[in-house]
Amino acid sequence: MLPSFELLEPHSLDEALKMLATSEATPLAGGTNLLPDLRAHGRAGRRFISLAALDQLRGVEHKGNRVIMGGSTTLNDILRDPLMPKAAPSLVSMAKVFAGTMIRNAATIAGNICYGSPSADAIPPLLSVDAEVTLTSAAGERTLPLDSFLLGYKKTAHQPDELLKTVAWTIPAADSANLFYKLGRRRGDAITVVGVAVTVVIESGSCSKARIALGSVAPTVFRAKEAENILIGGPLTAATIDQAALTAAQASRPIDDIRASAEYRRHAVHMLVRRLLTQAWQTSGAKQHD
Amino acid sequence: MTDKKTGMAREKLVNIHVNGTACEITVPAWRTLLEVLRELGHVEVKCGCEKGDCGACAVLLDGEVVDSCLTLAWNADRRSVMTVQGLGGPGKAHPLQTAFIEHGGAQCGYCTPGMILAAKALLDDIPNPSLDDIKRGLSGNLCRCTGYTRIFSAIRAAAQALRQEGGTS
Numbered sequence: 001m002l003p004s005f006e007l008l009e010p011h012s013l014d015e016a017l018k019m020l021a022t023s024e025a026t027p028l029a030g031g032t033n034l035l036p037d038l039r040a041h042g043r044a045g046r047r048f049i050s051l052a053a054l055d056q057l058r059g060v061e062h063k064g065n066r067v068i069m070g071g072s073t074t075l076n077d078i079l080r081d082p083l084m085p086k087a088a089p090s091l092v093s094m095a096k097v098f099a100g101t102m103i104r105n106a107a108t109i110a111g112n113i114c115y116g117s118p119s120a121d122a123i124p125p126l127l128s129v130d131a132e133v134t135l136t137s138a139a140g141e142r143t144l145p146l147d148s149f150l151l152g153y154k155k156t157a158h159q160p161d162e163l164l165k166t167v168a169w170t171i172p173a174a175d176s177a178n179l180f181y182k183l184g185r186r187r188g189d190a191i192t193v194v195g196v197a198v199t200v201v202i203e204s205g206s207c208s209k210a211r212i213a214l215g216s217v218a219p220t221v222f223r224a225k226e227a228e229n230i231l232i233g234g235p236l237t238a239a240t241i242d243q244a245a246l247t248a249a250q251a252s253r254p255i256d257d258i259r260a261s262a263e264y265r266r267h268a269v270h271m272l273v274r275r276l277l278t279q280a281w282q283t284s285g286a287k288q289h290d
Numbered sequence: 291m292t293d294k295k296t297g298m299a300r301e302k303l304v305n306i307h308v309n310g311t312a313c314e315i316t317v318p319a320w321r322t323l324l325e326v327l328r329e330l331g332h333v334e335v336k337c338g339c340e341k342g343d344c345g346a347c348a349v350l351l352d353g354e355v356v357d358s359c360l361t362l363a364w365n366a367d368r369r370s371v372m373t374v375q376g377l378g379g380p381g382k383a384h385p386l387q388t389a390f391i392e393h394g395g396a397q398c399g400y401c402t403p404g405m406i407l408a409a410k411a412l413l414d415d416i417p418n419p420s421l422d423d424i425k426r427g428l429s430g431n432l433c434r435c436t437g438y439t440r441i442f443s444a445i446r447a448a449a450q451a452l453r454q455e456g457g458t459s
Contacts, residue, residue: 001320001321001325002320002321002322003320004318004319004320005319005320006300006319007319007320007362007364009364030360031360031361031362032342032360035322035341035342035360036340036341036342036360039340039341040341048319050362050364050365052365096426097429099342099429099430100342100343100345100428100429100430100431101345101355101408101411101412101426101427101428101429101430101431102342102345102348102355102356102357102360102408102430103342103357103360103430104430105354105355105356106342106356106357106360106361187425187429188425188426188428188429188430189343189429189430189432
């Protein structure tokens with residue numbers, strides 16, 4: 001049984017923000033992290049604010065080349081959105097292997113981001129498209145790059161009186177590829193051993209922009225920026241790709257745990273980044289010859 | 291019951307439609323839908339891991355498959371729940387239930403209620419699923435007996451039977 005708690009049930013965003021400003025309470029969305037944590041080692045007497053009735057936080061808006069996703073959008077909502085395969089291919093690949101069906105129906109994008117886990121599957125794809133997060137509170141709104149929102153192990157810039165209102169990004173350019181791969185012990189219902197998302201933008205046969213985002217190999221999901229820079233300004237040759245992949249592996253700070261050793265994880269980063277960059281170069285190159 | 295310090299309701303009367311029958315029950319906020327359903331006598335809903343890994347407790351909530359161990363009873367207030375019993379039973383078995391029997395999709399049976407409801411949600415979305423679709427549909431359900439093969443073939447057979455029936459599951 002869960003330890004006892006109080007649950008506030010606001011009916012509007014304003015009401016929820018007022019509650020967050022005036023009482024010490026934690027937002028409760030899908031509960032797929034929070035409730036198991038509470039059951040495993042939580043104390044009684046906490047206070048939560050249910051976001052279940054706040055429909056305005058859920059859903060995806062496509063505005064020209066911008067995508068604005070409400071914080072309460074579920075992982076399955078991402079799979080049901082017909083425009084998402086173009087708007088963020090890596091995010092769709094990720095959602096297909098995110099936990100299991102029932103979790104995808106409950107877990108929200110804001111929950112996955114704000115929990116700040118190093119193995120949060122939604123974060124590498126969102127970093128690979130330069131997503132921004134908008135946080136709202138009774139005092140006002142602020143928008144910051146997701147990259148600077150992540151501060152450390154289960155540590156984010158989220159303040160106790162804030163809700164993550166939206167995640168937004170610009171659809172990748174036409175001559176680009178945006179890929180994700182999750183290495184796990186099994187395909188479904190698994191916690192990620194290594195998660196990789198890459199974006200490669202090609203202009204006149206040369207790489208003009210690259211993103212490499214890595215999950216489960218450091219205290220927080222992070223971008224391997226030094227590796228990204230190696231790719232800029234020329235065609236992606238096998239040697240350049242391997243050098244970038246090796247640099248990404250060296251930037252990783254994995255740990256040994258029940259799922260894999262640090263050494264295996266670092267090796268997997270090298271191999272997976274190399275594989276995804278090669279695929280990205282080939283697919284975006286193929287698009288140019290259309 | 292109201293908390294004297296905060297003035298907040300500690301318990302609430304919730305009204306849940308279970309398999310078409312209205313059930314009223316007074317529960318505190320921390321009770322799960324799984325606990326409430328079993329207290330109401332719906333022991334066909336199984337309790338497995340209680341952390342959203344195994345899917346044994348899966349039910350349909352307004353037609354969407356959820357882990358009832360991670361759903362608060364308060365969140366099911368004024369909503370419809372379907373358990374495997376609501377899908378069908380002896381004498382009026384649903385094609386999924388018939389196919390699980392015919393294909394040997396159940397051994398110990400503990401995962402079966404959740405498996406069948408996850409499969410039902412899948413076939414409601416995708417009437418003619420590929421093997422990959424089926425695997426993804428069941429990605430939150432663990433079975434430690436069958437090795438899944440017979441479950442997959444049962445679902446393919448049920449999908450075909452349902453399509454021949456005219457598509458409504």
